Each structure stands twice: as C-alpha cells, then as structure tokens.
Amino acid sequence: MEHGKYQHFFRKLHSLAGIIPVGVFMTVHLLVNYSAVWGIDSYNKAAGFMVNLPFKYFLELFVIFLPLLFHGIYGVVIAFQAKQNVGQYHYARNWKFFFQRITGLIAFVFLIWHVWETKVQVEFNGVEANYNLMAGIVDNGWMLTLYIIGILSCIYHFINGFWTFLITWGITASTKSQKITEYIAIVLFFGLAFVGIRAILAFA
C-alpha cells in the first residue's frame, strides 16, 4: 500500500478520510456530547437519537470504523516515516507538523481506550450507553485528565489536518490564503475545544 503506484491514491484517501467522514463525525459527536451541559435527560435524548438511527451498524461500519481504522493505522505508518527536527528548525509550522504527528498518536491510543469502554462494553458486555456510563468513567480525576488530553489531541489533529488538507488538495496555494485559513483554524480549534471540554466537564 505504501509502496508503488498506489501510494498516491492511498495518501490522498488518507487526507480525505480524516475530514470526511472522520472529522465531520467527530464534530457531530462533540456537539451531541454538549447536550450533557443542559442536563442528563437532554443528553440521553440526543445520544438516543444517534443510537436509534436507521441502518446503525451499516453507518457505524462505513462512516466511522472503516475510515477511522484506515486513517489511524496508515497515519501511524506516516507519522513514523518523518525524521522530526524541531530541535534544529524552530519554525512555528514545523512545530505544527510535529504536534500533528504527536496528537495523532495520542488520538490513536485514546480512541482504542474510548471505543473499548463506550462501544465494546456496550455491544458485548451489556453495559448501557447513557449519561451514567460516561459519568462513571470520568468520576476519577486521572481519567478526566486523560479524557481532556485525548479530546484536545483529537481536536488539534482535526483542525490542523483540515488546514493541511486545504494545501494538499491545492485549494489554498498563496501565502495569504494559508495565513487566513490558519487564523480561521485557530478560532475553530478554540471553539471546538470549548465544546469538547465543557461537555466532558458536564459528566464529571
């Protein structure tokens, strides 16, 4: 996959999959979580809507798990191909490149844990997916800290990935457009980070 004439196709697919559907799904997920801020019932209702979508297993497989697995596993391969040199070249964009790979690896581990607790346990161990499940997990201060680190890593990775996506697909070519979209990305990062953290704190 990595070598030969298909590399270009898979790299582009990796770039696309990170935004559609993975990034879009994550944004919807964070917004649904935010309903916990308005109370237990409100969250259970919003989560219930997601759980009761028609063709749930089909949607989960093709919108979430397959793209996420592809993006995650291939992403780890790409991350370890880089020879990090932020120690030698302290440019802001080089730090962003470095953090893109670090947050990707954190997100990879975080999502395995997150899917294990909130999906595998629900599907195979009869645990009920509701407000109390999450509240039980983040009741512990350490778990809450790890969740916040995981959520922030995912958001950074998505937003910075969106910024590089615009370059990778040739949409933002000029220095000016890359600068403006960088400002937009910073605003989006803080916006999503607020939504994500406010939501997880509603469970704690």
Place this chain on the structure above:
Amino acid sequence: MSETAQKIHLIIKRQKDANSDPYTEEFLIPYRPNMNIISALIEIQRNPVNAKGETTTPVVWESVCLEEVCGACSMVINGKPRQACSTLIDKISQPIHLAPLTTFPVIRDLRVDRQRMFDALKRVKAWVPIDGTYDLGAGPRMPEKTRQWAYELSKCMTCGCCLEACPNVNAKSKFIGPAAISQVRLFNAHPTGAMHKEERLEALMGEGGITSCGNSQNCVQVCPKGIPLTTSIAQVNRQVTLQSFRNFFG
C-alpha cells in the same frame, strides 16, 4: 599580526571517505575582515594545522561560483543548511560549526553527492523539449505576469537546503523533495513546457511523489534563494488534483 591576534574558531565534522565514521576536528585560523566560510576553508588548505597544533589533512569541500548561484557549497553551518560562499564570518556566532548535509551521501569531509536531486529533475522532466528533425520555429509567448514569478522559481540552484530541512526527506521515505516539485510548476507554466504537463504530473503521482509532503514548510524557510516553495507545492497539488480528476472522469 602577532600570535595574540584574533582567531576564527572552526569545529568541523569530518569524514575520511564515504564508508568511514565521522569525527570532529577543530581549527583556529587567523582573522581577516570580510571573510566567508570558503576563505576560512582556503586558509586551512593553505596551512593544514588543527587547533592542537598537529598537522592534518586539509578539509575537503565543494564550491564553484562563489556567488550563490551554483548550489555546490551547501553545508550545515551552525545548525542550518546554507551556502558557504554567502555566509560571512563577521555575521555569525563563534565557534563556527561546519558539517556536511545529512540528506546526501558524504564523499569526503564537507563534500556530498547530490545526485538524487539531479535524478529527481530527470524523473519529472524538468526541461522544455525543443529538439526536432526540423526547425520548430519560435514558441508561443509567455505572459509578462507569469514570467515574473516563473523567474523566481528559475533561481533554484539544486543546492539541497530544502531537502536537508525537510523532515519527510530521509532514509525511511522516498519523498522526491521540494526542489523538483517547484521545477514542475516552473516548466508547466512555460508555454512550450506545458505541452508535457501531464508527464511531469504523472511523475509526481508516483511513489515518493508530492503526497509525501507533510507541510512542515521548513523548505521555504531555509531556501537561500527565497523561492516560494510552499506556494509551488500547493499549486502543483492543485494541478495534480485536477489531473487525477481528468484521469478518472475523462
């Protein structure tokens, strides 16, 4: 000048040949105003004695034009890749650390083999084919507006600084590097060169092509000629995107 005169302190990473291990050697050479790295190296060549006073072999380096247009004297100077000829001793801090570029195989001391860059230019056909069995006549004119930015790209001297700073150009990756991608943009913009646009884009859609770029954007920071490499990469990304749509949808 007496023995107490000002000295230039050089710490050089050396290597006897392509297969031996690197070692460091220090030199103290007499200061003169307005020296560059090359004139300091010439001083060592003239009197090959290291800082300990031992006679040693002169340090080997490569240089041609001495005016930052040939790209031959690239080396890592105080941690950054740049040209030895345009690096003035008076403007950098001492001790001065010199090392060969790490991206390319070392031939000896500071001299490296940049062959992979020339191979890359061949791979992307970074030229305008004009040979024929008869006189093809004058080609189409280039708009002045295009010529102005194309001239900036034509300043590339294949020096290798961008490859050196790129985190995705290394032994684990086959990435072609920023320089060749920018040359694709240059020759695709040329009215006659554009006739072979698809071939150049197809070359960049192969293994280690343009998708291996990770947007660290170090290349544009270290380019001694100030070439807008990241704009070139994004522009060629656009051409590649459109080309792949044409390839698939027809």
